Amino acid sequence: MRSTSDVVVIGGGIIGSAAAYFLASSPDFNGTVTVVEKDSSYQKCSTTLSAASIRQQFSTRENIEISLFGIQFLRNLNQYLGIEESLANNTPHDIGLQEKGYLLLASPAGADILHRNNKLQTELGADISLLPSSILQERFPWMNCEDLALGSLGNSGEGWFDAYSLLQLFKAKNKSLAVTYINDEVTGLKSGQQNGSEQITHARLRSGQEIAGKYFINAAGPAAASIASMAGINLPVESRKRCVFVFNCRDQITNCPLVVDPSGAYFRPEGHNFICGISPQEGNDPACNDFDVDYSLFEDVLWPTLAHRVPAFESIKQVNAWAGHYAYNLLDQNVILGPSPQIGNLLFANGFSGHGLQQAPAVGRALSELILYGSYRELDLSVFNFERILQNKPVKELNVI
Incomplete structure (x- = not known):
């Protein structure tokens, strides 16, 4: 045919x-x-x-501009993706967009990079604030800020969705x-x-x-x-595996953005739980096509890192996990x-x-x-x-x- x-x-x-x-x-x-x-x-x-x-929160002008349009698109989904039937029934589309921000954390060694990036980000219209460690501790009392110099927080235009x-x-x-x-x-x-x-x-x-x-x-x-x-x-371009872990914390953590630790580990709320992940170390990130979860990554790398950054995460329970693939540009x-x-x-x-x-x-x-x-x-x-x-x-x- x-x-x-x-x-x-x-x-x-x-x-x-x-x-x-x-x-x-x-x-x-x-x-x-x-x-x-x-x-x-x-x-x-x-x-x-x-x-x-x-x-x-990128360092390249074009990547920032791409995501500025991206958030505008997500905020106006019905304008772009609305179909006549849903519009006639007055049932707006909802992808659960939560603009709770990214919080990129920096040690003293990484603070200059956040300052340089913030200058470009704000020039282009991104709503990003730099917070010294003292303000970070006030805003996020559940977080260990002793080894931090600075945090870069998206006040709007950043978050997660379905x-x-x-x-x-x-x-x-x-x-x-x-x-x-x-x-x-x-x-x-x-x-x-x-x-x-x-x-x-x-x-x-x-x-x-x-x-x-x-x-x-x-x-x-x-x-x-x-x-x-x-x-x-x-x-x-190679297929690289990335694992995402879901965990539950007994203590209540409020007002939590998507946090990126200086180590590269990230976590964010997901309903009543949290999700987290980290890229494997260079040299331990082969091309692969399987979807097997590397649970040692959570036990040996993520959990200690999370517990250091958020003391309440010392007592957490991993409840789910999955593996997806990056299309990794070498x-x-x-x-x-x-x-x-x-x-x-x-x-x-x-x-x-x-x-x-x-x-x-x-x-x-x-x-x-x-x-x-x-x-x-x-x-x-x-x-x-x-x-x-x-x-x-x-x-x-x-x-x-």
């Missing part, structure tokens, strides 16, 4: 679905969009297994816009010479179907390198965005390294602009282009969590 679509999106998670939405909803787009997703249940999708949060609900809203809206979702897996890309250059012409699916297209978007998350290799392109842990220099109609949106969920609205919009106009319109995200990979020129982002 063969079918044709103007745009073929490979990967139906949050990035692929956001790209499909911004294309299909644009008055300047008169074509068709097909999204191919191999796991329609999304049980092992990076979107649904993430810690589901958003922040403006990632699965957001993804389902994107899908429902897309289907109302005539976007086609196919439960299948891309197993090959066919190319040929068109208009004097190499172009992708078809995507082959595991079912045997082929889809012809004018544009192809690689939104395959941790599997992105495999898709790129089908076009003969080396994409430095060069600089930032997104690789836009067309390949070798194949102009193959666009990449890969290697978010844990930032994909919060960056999906801006990146989806950017991909639609590249297809519709051949350039960025709202945000210039050319700093994340594919050429930097070929030239080995990383974009330095200090706040990778």
Whole structure:
């Protein structure tokens, strides 16, 4: 079987679905969009297994601007993703957005970085305050602040939400816009010479179907390198496992933001419990495809760190855990965005390294602009282009969590 679509999106998670939405909803787009997703249940999708949060506390201008649009999108979901039936019934969409902030903590050695980052963040309009350790202790009396010099707190525009609900809203809206979702897996890309250059012409699916297209978007998350290799392109993105642990604390901890310890460990409230995690140490973070939880990470690393920062966390009980995957960009842990220099109609949106969920609205919009106009319109995200990979020129982002 063969079918044709103007745009073929490979990967139906949050990035692929956001790209499909911004294309299909644009008055300047008169074509068709097909999204191919191999796991329609999304049980092992990076979107649904993430810690589901958003922040403006980055060190790179473009990352800050991306998340500023992201929070505006989340605050105005019904404006973007509302469908006629829900609007007619006056049932606004709710993804449980809680703007309780990120709190990035710094020892004396890390205080200068927070100061430099805060200057740029506030210049761009982010609502971030710097709090010395004495104020931190007043605001958060349950926290050990003795070894801290500074904290950077998002007063608004930062927090967490229900990632699965957001993804389902994107899908429902897309289907109302005539976007086609196919439960299948891309197993090959066919190319040929068109208009004097190499172009992708078809995507082959595991079912045997082929889809012809004018544009192809690689939104395959941790599997992105495999898709790129089908076009003969080396994409430095690997699947890296990240474990999230749920624990219960007997003592009441109030007014708790998402806290990032100087060690890199994070925790935040989740209902009556808390969730937490930490990236493995460099050298102990191999590429992998399994979803086995490393419980020793909680016992040996996280628990002692949490108990040091919050004395009440000495008496906690781990009650649940899961493992998800980062699409880890080996060069600089930032997104690789836009067309390949070798194949102009193959666009990449890969290697978010844990930032994909919060960056999906801006990146989806950017991909639609590249297809519709051949350039960025709202945000210039050319700093994340594919050429930097070929030239080995990383974009330095200090706040990778």
